[in-house]
Amino acid sequence: MDETAQIRDFEKLLKETIGLSMETVGASVIRHALKRRMAACTISDLHAYWAFVTANPAERQELVDAVIVPETWFFRDREAFGAMVRHLREHRSGDRPLKLLSLPCSTGEEPYSIAMALLDAGFPDCSFQIDAIDISSRNLVHAQRAIYGRNSFRGDDIAFRDRYFEACEGGFKPHDIVRRQVRFRLGNVLSAAAQTGPEAYDVAFCRNLLIYFDRETQGAALTRLRQMLADDGLLLVGPAESGLPPLLGFASVRFPRAFAFVKAPAARATTVEPPALRKPRRAPAKAAPAPQAAAPRPASRPFVQKAAPAQPSASSPDRADASLTEIERAADAGRLTEVHAAAERHIAEFGPSPDAFYWLGLAHDAADAAEDAMRNYRKALYLAPDHQRALAQLRLLQQRLGDHSGAKALADRLDRLAKRSGT
Ligand SMILES: C[S@@+](CC[C@H](N)C(=O)[O-])C[C@H]1O[C@@H](n2cnc3c(N)ncnc32)[C@H](O)[C@@H]1O
Known part of the structure; x- marks a missing residue:
């Protein structure tokens, strides 16, 4: 051989x-x-x-x-931790301790950040437990030893280090109150045995792992995570992975830059996709807006139109908005054939739009029609160069197709975009 x-x-x-x-x-x-x-x-x-x-x-x-790629640091993509706190405050019911999952946890920075964020938010240490799982035994040894050097503390805001760490030989060690909250375990996201204990997780972090999988394996991993998550649980993925959960039965929760999802049926039954969030696309309501209406639009929708002056409800922009909302709902529910047909109808009726091309690309992508997917993502980016979701999906597609330099260029573009939007 x-x-x-x-x-x-x-x-x-x-x-x-x-x-x-x-x-x-x-x-x-x-x-x-x-x-x-x-x-x-x-x-x-x-x-x-x-x-x-x-x-x-x-x-x-x-x-x-x-x-494996162990790259990680404390409070990586910080907004995810804020989204977790907000979700738990809004959805907590009963007295049972909250269950959180960090899979993959790598060398421990992510699960310890979860613990610090919850302690900072006033959750007592007895009110939550974090399971931290990774396939790498070497990473888990590092995580349990818990001595961290400069590379684990990135960015400008590392005030948490003064509150929760003590200096030691070789770096900094988290205080016991942080370490006690985390249980480390060797495990594989693709294996049925990954779950720890009978209860489902209230929050699952699965960040910067799916990107290394092909589409089939991404599907298998997200199916496992869906099984492990409580019905109203929150899933957090990495920025470059945010296009994947909507293809597999998750609905996006619009916490800006948190890349957060819930199971799709729960999304429809709760306030996850509050109509108030969509209000700015239409005529401003007379009544005071719901609290979420004041939230900034997520960076993933940079091209959303500004609030238009009051218009008759059946006006063309309103119908175009309503049509896009319908397409997004179908995508969130995984009805990709419907997404395909509706996006084509949308373009025929309302003309080219970056959103519609993006959804069409996604539908082709899900059907493994890579060339058509790429063509449509590119059309979306021609109309709206900062269309974050089209950039992220195109990047994943190019990676899958082996075009690493193209994927890297898109990753750099996404980074620049994130910096420009102030993060
Ligand atoms: C880039 S790190 C991500 C760590 C952390 N979630 C973050 O976002 O900073 C990727 C980790 O995935 C782990 N990993 C790779 N394949 C895995 C699998 N099938 N199941 C569980 N962990 C896996 C690797 O060992 C590595 O620690």
Whole structure:
């Protein structure tokens, strides 16, 4: 067997074990990890290493550890923690302790940030428990040792370090009150055994993992998370992953820049998509707006029209808005055939619109029609260069197709956009 075919076997093994998709991470990552592990085991022949890995679960774990991306830091994408607090305040019922999940937790910065955010918000330590799960045993050793260097404290606002950490040899260590809140466990988001305990989670963080999976594995992971989440639970994903949950039965909760979702039926039954949030797109109401109406529009909808002067309810802009709202609802509920047809109707009736092209792209994307998806995302971006969701989806698509430099350029564009919008 030649080397390329052998490496393909390792790619397949890693895909089956942790869901890692070669199209997204790139073959060089695997080659590099193999080189390191073979050197550590003093095995020079790929074939011999294959025999060793397949017969030896401990070495398989070492290979997983060599290949994963552990990048994380405290309060990464800070808005997610604010959204969590707000959601728990609004939805908490009964006295049972709240259950939160950080999966993947990497080296612990995310679950400890959850604990600090909840303590800061006045939740007593006995009122919540965080399960922190990762597939990397090496990361979990680091997380439990809990000594963090400068790289874990990024950004301007690190005042939390003074409140919750003490300096120690090698860095800073969280106080016991923070550490006690988190239970670490080895686990795989794709395995049925990932759940800890009988109750469902009130909040699940699954950030910066789905991006390394192919579409099928993303679906499997989101299905698992859906099962693990309480009916009114909140799911938080990473910025580049925010286009995925709506394809799989989740509805977006419009906490700006939090990338937060609930299960779609709950979204329709509760205030998650409050009509008040959509008010600025239409004539201002006479009555005082609901509290949410004052919230800034999420950055993911930068192109939303400003409030128009009062118009008759059946005016064309109103109908166009209503049509887009309907398309979004269908997308949130996973009715992609309907999204496709409705977006085409929308364009025929109201003319080109970035939103409609975005939804059309998403429908094609879900049907694995990559070229059509890409064409429509590009049309959306031609009309609205800052269309964040089109950028994020196009980036994911390019990654899946192996266009890493294109995906990187889009990632940079998204970063610049985030900075410009003041974050
Ligand atoms: C980039 S870190 C994300 C950490 C944190 N959630 C954040 O956003 O900062 C990705 C983590 O995913 C873990 N991982 C990869 N595949 C996994 C799987 N199938 N199940 C659980 N964890 C996995 C890796 O070990 C790594 O620690």
